[in-house]
Amino acid sequence: MDQTLEGHTTRRGFVNWMLGTSAGAFLLSVLYPVGRxxxxxxxxxxxxxxxxxxxxxxxxxxxxGQVFKFGSRPGILxxxxxxxxxxxxxxxxxxxxxxxxxxxLSHIWCACHNGHFDLNGQNIVGPPPRPLDGFVVxxxxxxxVVSKSA
Amino acid sequence: MAVxxxxxxxLWTWLxxxxxLADLEKLARKKQVPVHRHxxxxxxxxxxxxxxVVQVATGILLLLYYxxxxxxxxxxxxxxxAEVEFGWLIRSIHAWSANLMILALxxxxxxxxxxxAYRPPREVTWLSGMALLGVALAFGFTGYLLPWxxxxxxxxxxxxxxxxxxxxxxxxxxxxxxxxxxxxxxxLTRFYGxxxxxxxxxxxxxxxxxxxxxxxxxMSVPPGVEREGAPRFTPFVPNFLLRDVVGWLSAVAxxxxxxxxxxxxxxxxxxxxxxxxVGIKPEWYFMFMFQTLKYLPSHILGIEGEIVxxxxxxxxxxxxxxxxxxxxxxxxxxxxxxxxWIGIALIVYVLVLTYLGYTASPTK
Numbered sequence: 377m378d379q380t381l382e383g384h385t386t387r388r389g390f391v392n393w394m395l396g397t398s399a400g401a402f403l404l405s406v407l408y409p410v411g412r413x414x415x416x417x418x419x420x421x422x423x424x425x426x427x428x429x430x431x432x433x434x435x436x437x438x439x440x441g442q443v444f445k446f447g448s449r450p451g452i453l454x455x456x457x458x459x460x461x462x463x464x465x466x467x468x469x470x471x472x473x474x475x476x477x478x479x480x481l482s483h484i485w486c487a488c489h490n491g492h493f494d495l496n497g498q499n500i501v502g503p504p505p506r507p508l509d510g511f512v513v514x515x516x517x518x519x520x521v522v523s524k525s526a
Numbered sequence: 527m528a529v530x531x532x533x534x535x536x537l538w539t540w541l542x543x544x545x546x547l548a549d550l551e552k553l554a555r556k557k558q559v560p561v562h563r564h565x566x567x568x569x570x571x572x573x574x575x576x577x578x579v580v581q582v583a584t585g586i587l588l589l590l591y592y593x594x595x596x597x598x599x600x601x602x603x604x605x606x607x608a609e610v611e612f613g614w615l616i617r618s619i620h621a622w623s624a625n626l627m628i629l630a631l632x633x634x635x636x637x638x639x640x641x642x643a644y645r646p647p648r649e650v651t652w653l654s655g656m657a658l659l660g661v662a663l664a665f666g667f668t669g670y671l672l673p674w675x676x677x678x679x680x681x682x683x684x685x686x687x688x689x690x691x692x693x694x695x696x697x698x699x700x701x702x703x704x705x706x707x708x709x710x711x712x713x714l715t716r717f718y719g720x721x722x723x724x725x726x727x728x729x730x731x732x733x734x735x736x737x738x739x740x741x742x743x744x745m746s747v748p749p750g751v752e753r754e755g756a757p758r759f760t761p762f763v764p765n766f767l768l769r770d771v772v773g774w775l776s777a778v779a780x781x782x783x784x785x786x787x788x789x790x791x792x793x794x795x796x797x798x799x800x801x802x803x804v805g806i807k808p809e810w811y812f813m814f815m816f817q818t819l820k821y822l823p824s825h826i827l828g829i830e831g832e833i834v835x836x837x838x839x840x841x842x843x844x845x846x847x848x849x850x851x852x853x854x855x856x857x858x859x860x861x862x863x864x865x866x867w868i869g870i871a872l873i874v875y876v877l878v879l880t881y882l883g884y885t886a887s888p889t890k
Binding site for chain 1 (some may be wrong): 595653680683684687689698701702704705707712778797798799800801802803804805806814819820824825830831832
């Protein structure tokens with residue numbers, strides 16, 4: 377049936393238009409809330425700028441490393457073979473696995489896709505595209521405090 | 527009426543008048559299967575379907591004990607494996623049948639590819655089959671996380687992070703999939719819902735279409751056989767179906783043996799604050815992709831290696847999907863050796879990378 381008759385909207389055209397837009401509006405009013413529902417709400421990022429570790433400085437032997445909790449993500453504390461304490465984000469820059477210290481290689485390594493990082497967190501071998509984020513380590517008496525670098 | 531009554535009895539007649547059994551019987555008698563030297567490959571579709579039915583049955587049983595939360599998932603499976611009578615058997619059969627189903631599906635896919643079963647008018651059959659492949663892989667990926675153990679946790683971390691490498695919408699997809707920025711209990715709940723509700727619904731649709739089209743078009747005869755003249759046919763009921771049943775019973779025997787001698791392991795509970803374990807690996811059917819990502823350097827032509835890998839696999843998938851429309855020679859009934867060689871190259875690539883994934887030292 378013609379939409380217009382001598383420039384006028386026909387009754388059928390008008391009803392079809394109403395039906396079409398109503399159906400569209402109905403679909404939208406269903407799909408929009410469902411779509412929004414599926415997207416998880418933003419949870420406040422952990423704002424902790426510094427954490428005091430449960431590990432004592434003496435517990436970390438030279439040429440070893442330990443994973444600790446930095447907010448909601450893991451960090452890694454290492455003591456270099458020369459005795460210096462350093463901390464990095466333990467989240468591999470390749471695909472998010474948690475890295476570990478390899479005493480036999482004396483550097484940081486990711487088991488998932490064989491990524492290697494040196495003692496400064498620089499990506500040296502394998503697929504990781506960027507260095508690990510570095511943290512600042514302070515020893516206060518018998519406590520280790522790790523904070524985000526400024 | 528009198529004829530069918532004498533043939534099938536009164537109950538059959540009563541039902542036929544109400545639901546039309548005679549039509550179904552006619553349909554079953556009409557179905558014919560070609561007989562030729564490549565006939566063996568016809569059994570793998572039915573085998574995939576049978577193993578899927580095993581998955582549905584064992585999956586429903588597992589639902590009765592499983593608890594989908596980060597706090598309880600691992601413990602509920604521990605309880606299932608140690609305390610529930612035959613709990614180990616049900617879970618092991620579910621795990622093994624999943625693997626065999628994917629294997630049968632791959633054999634079905636590659637035989638359809640090499641025998642050019644995707645030629646007109648079966649393009650949509652091919653597309654629905656590819657949809658089923660996608661759903662099956664999604665079943666495997668989501669199901670792998672449900673025990674909430676160390677291996678599954680990191681495999682899921684890596685697997686979902688890969689979606690983050692998709693250009694433009696990656697970050698959005700990643701959050702949608704994980705139910706947040708990290709792999710947490712929210713991810714587990716989401717994967718559970720996808721595994722037991724969303725994917726079964728999708729399978730019902732895609733499988734319904736696939737099976738309908740197989741009935742509509744009949745079995746595809748390979749072009750090589752076709753050129754030698756029309757092949758002989760055998761009735762589906764009962765000749766082919768009985769052979770199918772022999773295969774299915776063998777599969778049950780293999781499943782029982784695998785479940786008894788190599789029961790599904792549980793491993794250590796996932797700990798988000800432990801380093802990724804050495805020798806971490808995904809399910810074997812993702813191994814070729816996992817191993818490829820290991821070999822890609824951090825940057826290729828200035829683009830991050832993982833993005834190149836992900837986009838590459840995406841394009842590969844699209845190519846496979848569109849093969850019925852690209853292989854014009856096969857569509858005209860001519861030999862198309864190029865696509866045969868592409869198929870063989872794909873198989874060799876998957877086999878070699880999978881082999882390397884299991885043999886290359888994980889620490890070198």
